Amino acid sequence: MSGKPRLTYCNGRGRMEPIRWLLAAAGVEFEEIFLETREQYEKLIKDGVLMFQQVPLVEIDGMKMVQTRAILSYIAGKYNLYGKDLKERALIDMYVEGITDLMQMILMFPFSPPEAKEKNLDSIKERATNRYFPVFEKVLKQHGQDFLVGNKFSWADVQLIEAILAVEEKIPAVLSGFPQLQAFKIRMSNMPTIKKFLQPGSPRKPPPDENYRETVLKIFRK
Amino acid sequence: MSGKPKLHYTNGRGKMESIRWLLAAAGVEFEEEFIETKEDLEKLRNDGVLMFQQVPMVEIDGMKMVQTRAILSYIAAKYNLYGKDLKERAWIDMYVEGTTDLMGMMMYLPFQPADTKEKNLALIIERATTRYFPVYEKALKDHGHDYLVGNKLSWADIHLLEAILMAEECKPDILSAFPLLQAFKGRTSNIPTIKKFLQPGSQRKPPTDEKFVAIVRKIFNI
Numbered sequence: 001m002s003g004k005p006r007l008t009y010c011n012g013r014g015r016m017e018p019i020r021w022l023l024a025a026a027g028v029e030f031e032e033i034f035l036e037t038r039e040q041y042e043k044l045i046k047d048g049v050l051m052f053q054q055v056p057l058v059e060i061d062g063m064k065m066v067q068t069r070a071i072l073s074y075i076a077g078k079y080n081l082y083g084k085d086l087k088e089r090a091l092i093d094m095y096v097e098g099i100t101d102l103m104q105m106i107l108m109f110p111f112s113p114p115e116a117k118e119k120n121l122d123s124i125k126e127r128a129t130n131r132y133f134p135v136f137e138k139v140l141k142q143h144g145q146d147f148l149v150g151n152k153f154s155w156a157d158v159q160l161i162e163a164i165l166a167v168e169e170k171i172p173a174v175l176s177g178f179p180q181l182q183a184f185k186i187r188m189s190n191m192p193t194i195k196k197f198l199q200p201g202s203p204r205k206p207p208p209d210e211n212y213r214e215t216v217l218k219i220f221r222k
Numbered sequence: 223m224s225g226k227p228k229l230h231y232t233n234g235r236g237k238m239e240s241i242r243w244l245l246a247a248a249g250v251e252f253e254e255e256f257i258e259t260k261e262d263l264e265k266l267r268n269d270g271v272l273m274f275q276q277v278p279m280v281e282i283d284g285m286k287m288v289q290t291r292a293i294l295s296y297i298a299a300k301y302n303l304y305g306k307d308l309k310e311r312a313w314i315d316m317y318v319e320g321t322t323d324l325m326g327m328m329m330y331l332p333f334q335p336a337d338t339k340e341k342n343l344a345l346i347i348e349r350a351t352t353r354y355f356p357v358y359e360k361a362l363k364d365h366g367h368d369y370l371v372g373n374k375l376s377w378a379d380i381h382l383l384e385a386i387l388m389a390e391e392c393k394p395d396i397l398s399a400f401p402l403l404q405a406f407k408g409r410t411s412n413i414p415t416i417k418k419f420l421q422p423g424s425q426r427k428p429p430t431d432e433k434f435v436a437i438v439r440k441i442f443n444i
Contacts, residue, residue: 052320052353063312069291070315077308086299090285093292098274131274 005030008044008057010219012212013205014107015068016056018100018162020204022072024197025158026079032203041219072096076155088150095136095148095156099163102132106166110208111216121170128167133178136160140180146187153191161188169207227252228281230266232441234434235427236329237290238278240322240384242426244294246419247380248301254425260441294318298377310372317358317370317378321385324354328388332430333444343392350389355400358382362402368409375413383410391429 005023009016011034023030035041035055045053051066058065061078065071076082076092083089105124112120139148148156164185167174175182188194197204227245231238233256245252257263257277267275273288280287283300287293298304298314305311327346334342361370370378386407389396397404411420419426438444 051316051357052323061309063309065312065316067316067319070312070319073295073315074308074312077311086296087283087285089299090287090292090296093295094273094287094289097289097292101274135273 005058005060008033009055010035010215012208017205018159019056019058019071021162022075022155022158025193026081027193035219038219081155083150083154091149092154092156096159098132099159102127103163110213125171128174133181137178137180140184157188161185229254230279231277232257232438235430239427240381241278241280241293243380243384244297244377247415248303249415257441263441303377305372305376313371314376314378318381320354320357321381324350325385325388328392332435347393350396355403359400359402362406379410383407
């Protein structure tokens with residue numbers, strides 16, 4: 001047993017990707033087990049290791065953690081990416097929850113019916129440019145600091161860079177009205193741990209393709 | 223200005239109810255401002271007080287907090303309902319995410335079209351009795367304590383009681399196979415602050431009826 005956190009999920013982004021990002025940004029090495037068949041998933045359930053019969057599952061510090069937010073909060077707390085006090089934590093939580101809502105639209109996109117895809121893409125663009133990105137643009141402009149909260153790298157920054165890159169994959173010019181976010185994106189991408197995660201060969205997963213979608217449907221019978 | 227937290231939402235349960243429960247259980251008095259029309263919501267948005275143009279919004283300790291989970295986490299930590307360390311917080315988070323998923327299903331039920339309501343109700347009952355309640359029954363059985371985490375009242379207990387009562391509104395005998403949850407319900411309902419909240423005249427909101435569904439649809443355009 002290596003002592004490294006062990007992640008169990010499909011071999012793709014899904015709900016595990018923010019966890020991979022946060023561990024990587026914190027400089028924490030981790031192992032991964034990939035679910036490829038329904039039988040593997042059913043075995044996990046039968047073995048009683050999935051609290052609510054769901055993945056993500058992260059084995060960390062003797063716990064079998066489930067529920068994405070619980071896992072992320074724990075990692076953020078453990079690696080000092082959660083602010084210095086309750087009020088900073090509140091800000092980080094608000095920012096992360098907003099970004100999560102945007103990322104949820106991207107998460108569900110591959111599973112929307114073909115006829116709804118264009119409309120959903122428009123929704124993602126609208127929400128990103130009118131609801132979410134303006135908030136973070138304003139925050140960065142107002143305090144003029146490098147990071148969103150407390151002049152220190154936090155979970156909120158990791159979540160935001162992940163979201164920016166994910167939206168850009170779908171809408172390449174999405175940051176055109178957001179100069180602060182453009183600068184933020186470059187700064188974050190150049191932080192050593194994040195830079196490493198963005199290089200080929202890292203645990204970062206590619207955008208979901210048809211193969212991934214089929215695997216998910218097969219395993220979880222959505 | 224009273225110094226009491228001020229809640230902005232419609233006059234019904236929705237996503238604000240868990241926040242009312244937690245404040246009440248912590249013995250914290252709060253004020254409420256109800257959104258009754260689309261214009262009320264537009265005004266809040268135009269005043270720039272809703273970070274992501276959404277409610278719930280809670281004015282607390284000089285912050286205008288949004289995002290239900292962020293608000294709940296802040297209140298839990300402030301009033302010592304979040305465990306004594308990172309690991310207890312992890313357990314509380316996992317448990318709360320489970321009850322959140324279950325209550326989420328119940329929250330949306332009144333908004334579903336008539337032809338799918340029966341099927342969704344059946345799914346709620348199935349999930350409650352085979353996925354969620356067994357977890358909490360087992361947790362209580364394994365340690366034999368009165369509370370879910372750390373032998374002390376926490377956010378997880380308050381959230382579970384709320385979920386139990388909501389599930390009983392769907393199916394009155396839903397706890398029939400869960401003796402420890404029945405005892406938990408009895409004990410927790412008798413905690414003085416919670417007992418007070420469960421009495422008529424408190425700020426607890428009634429189950430969502432068709433009239434409230436119509437108001438919500440009108441205000442939020444859904």
